[in-house]
Amino acid sequence: MQKMQTNSIAAVARTLKEADSILISGHVMPDGDSIGSTIALGLALGKIDKNVAMTSPHQVPDIYKFLPGSNCVQQGMPEGKFDVFVALDCSVPDRLGDELQSLVNDSVTVVNIDHHQSEKPFADVNYIDSNSASTGEIIYDLLKEMNIELDKNIATNLYTAIASDTGSFKYEGTKPTTHHKIADLLQFDVKVAHVSKSIFDEKPIEVFKVLQIALPTLEVSNCGKVAWISFDLMAKDRISAKDEHTEELVDYPRRIKGVEVALFFREISTGSVKVSMRSNYFVDVNKLAARFNGGGHKRAAGCLIDGGISDVREQIVAAAIEAVQRGSLND
Ligand code: AMP
Numbered sequence: 001m002q003k004m005q006t007n008s009i010a011a012v013a014r015t016l017k018e019a020d021s022i023l024i025s026g027h028v029m030p031d032g033d034s035i036g037s038t039i040a041l042g043l044a045l046g047k048i049d050k051n052v053a054m055t056s057p058h059q060v061p062d063i064y065k066f067l068p069g070s071n072c073v074q075q076g077m078p079e080g081k082f083d084v085f086v087a088l089d090c091s092v093p094d095r096l097g098d099e100l101q102s103l104v105n106d107s108v109t110v111v112n113i114d115h116h117q118s119e120k121p122f123a124d125v126n127y128i129d130s131n132s133a134s135t136g137e138i139i140y141d142l143l144k145e146m147n148i149e150l151d152k153n154i155a156t157n158l159y160t161a162i163a164s165d166t167g168s169f170k171y172e173g174t175k176p177t178t179h180h181k182i183a184d185l186l187q188f189d190v191k192v193a194h195v196s197k198s199i200f201d202e203k204p205i206e207v208f209k210v211l212q213i214a215l216p217t218l219e220v221s222n223c224g225k226v227a228w229i230s231f232d233l234m235a236k237d238r239i240s241a242k243d244e245h246t247e248e249l250v251d252y253p254r255r256i257k258g259v260e261v262a263l264f265f266r267e268i269s270t271g272s273v274k275v276s277m278r279s280n281y282f283v284d285v286n287k288l289a290a291r292f293n294g295g296g297h298k299r300a301a302g303c304l305i306d307g308g309i310s311d312v313r314e315q316i317v318a319a320a321i322e323a324v325q326r327g328s329l330n331d
């Protein structure tokens, strides 16, 4: 199929309506938006009798296993052929992981639904709305466009997706339309307290063990505007922590008064470091991450860098301090 340059939710709806079999996936190291959007769309397409498979490049993290339909999400490339492959919450094919990104150059029609800023949409049919705080909100719009009725299970997944990416409606991207959609979803008896407890409040013991090890690594630059925290492989092995247990570590440097850029360095494997970047007021960390082949949003971005953790740290901290200095001048 020819790549369409239009950015049209109607074209996505049409492509899905015309397909019989549809595969859906979110991104590597999935978050609540990725998993919730995958399941919500999968359940909805099942309701209009599509042959749907839901997958994820990595396993569904334990904290999202309470989601209705999470047991239908497989891992990696499923068996069989599909008419359409839908990539969710992925700004570049890399985010689908090694296996699933091979579908992007395959004969299957690829649909991309996302809310990250993207210079060059990669799919055959794209709908990218970088004004949307979450992919979950776009899936809500898509289901309305397709006249698919919501139900409690779909609503619970969409609520989780939206609450996850807005930090429970606290982040900058939260808009009146976000709350209008949430008000509609709540009419389907979403158990808000249960969702909030599951994704924000209750944590497995490993999260606290990670914190015990990671907090002593907290450092702040001389200017006081960049702070970072690290977690290396040795620490990971010591307490057999999974990646999902380290996800919120970046919030500690971010919450220090006066800090503009917070960084979290996580050694993924020997010679490979995942960097999470957050900013509070003015630095565009999407641009900072893009310099290292990563991406994301203005206030939350990430990249994967080859190198030892101390070299990577030195390089990124220097770049962050420079970005803060430049940003302060423009303020
Ligand atoms: P994280 O730090 O993993 O929570 O990610 C923050 C934001 O940056 C999310 O919106 C991700 O989609 C995006 N992001 C993280 N890592 C990458 C990467 N390697 N490439 C592109 N975007 C990324």
Ligand code: MN
Binding pocket: 027, 031, 033, 034, 089
């Ligand atoms: Mn995501």
Ligand code: MN
Binding pocket: 033, 034, 089, 115, 133, 134, 135, 165
């Ligand atoms: Mn998202």
